[in-house]
Amino acid sequence: MRSGLISVDELRASLEEVTLLDVRYRMGGPAGPAEYVAGHVPGAAYVDLDRDLAAEPGERGRHPLPDVAVFEAAMRRVGVRAARPVVVYDDWSGHAAARAWWLLRYHGHADVRVLDGGWTDWRAAGGEVATGDGAPRVAGDFTAAPGALPVVDATTVRAAGVLVDARATERYRGDVEPIDPVAGHVPGAVNVPTGRNLDERGRFRDPASLAATYAEVGAVPGADVAVYCGSGVTAAHDVLALELAGITAALYPGSWSEWVADPSRPVATSARP
Known part of the structure; x- marks a missing residue:
């Protein structure tokens, strides 16, 4: 493992030994709650990314970090316990699951894992499927205690050694931007x-x-690394990959959607940093 x-x-x-969370979510894809009711891993509880794993969109970006009390209440509602391992899965190549993984780790849970291959692999392997509301x-x-993983914000993100x-x-590169205004x-x-x-x-x-992939851009063990994406969700996927490679990376939760909310912040285009 x-x-x-x-x-x-x-x-x-280990199904009987873990708290299992279904975090299925895809931007523009099928609704996660309906997908959960139609079929999920037995014992899994559904976690809604927009409601439970993010605050309302605004100046802090499209998926700001949730209020600590809101996140704690959501995790308690689905049965998360401090001394029990948590497993999270999705059907979006681990992107939503990585967000849940990061938030739980950031708020102090020591044992959280992403199901590698997610719902797709579970079904392909003939895994049992439960239906209904659970x-x-x-x-x-x-108890959520934020700060267990590093973060950067709009004022510190550019100070990272490798961003x-x-x-x-x-x-x-700036060739296209289907979501954010810049x-x-x-x-x-x-x-x-x-x-x-x-x-x-x-x-x-x-x-x-x-x-080897991250070494190409200078992200190596001991380097000062930070990661961002469009709204702070999929960047957690890179943070997890970096951890697997033995590299600690900070997350910029607001990411590009927060960065461009302030027109005074500089923007680069083309393939060059």
């Missing part, structure tokens, strides 16, 4: 799209391969 990840076989063997669950006892932009390359990237940032974290099966690549 790799730190931060759990395989389908490992999850099958069984009632005992409230958890998790990684996790968005698709065409968005990084195209481009934070000056000085380098680009490692989240797709480079995965192999052809949609699972995270091995630590040595991930380390």
Whole structure:
């Protein structure tokens, strides 16, 4: 079992020993709650990314960090306990699951893992499927204590030794911008799209391969690394990949959507940092 990840076989063997969270969410895709009711891993509780894992959009970006009390209440509602391991999964290549992984870790939970391959691999492996709203669950006892993982904000993000932009390359270059009002990237940032974290099966690549990918942009063990994306969600995917590679990285939660909310902040375009 790799730190931060759990395989389908490992999850099958430990279903009774973990708190399992279904975090299915795709921007513009099918509604997660309906997908959960139609079928989920037995024992999983549904967590809504917009409601439970983010605050209302605004000047802090499209998916600001949730209020601590809101996040704590949401995690208790789905049964998260401080002394019990948590496993999170989605059907979006781990992007939403990585957001839940990061938030739980950031708020002090020590044992959180993403199901490698997610719902797709669970189904492909013949995993049992439950339907409906899920069984009632005992409230958890998790106490959220933010600060266990590093973060940067709009005033400190450019001070990072290596600033990684996790968005698709065409968005990084400023060729297109389908969501936010301004195209481009934070000056000085380098680009490692989240797709480079995965192999052809949609699972995270091995630590040595991930380390080699991030070394290309100077993100190596001991370096001062920070990561951002469009709204702070998919950047957690790069933070997880970096952790698998043995590299600690700070997250910029507001990310590009917060950065461009202030027109005085500089913007770079083209493939150059």
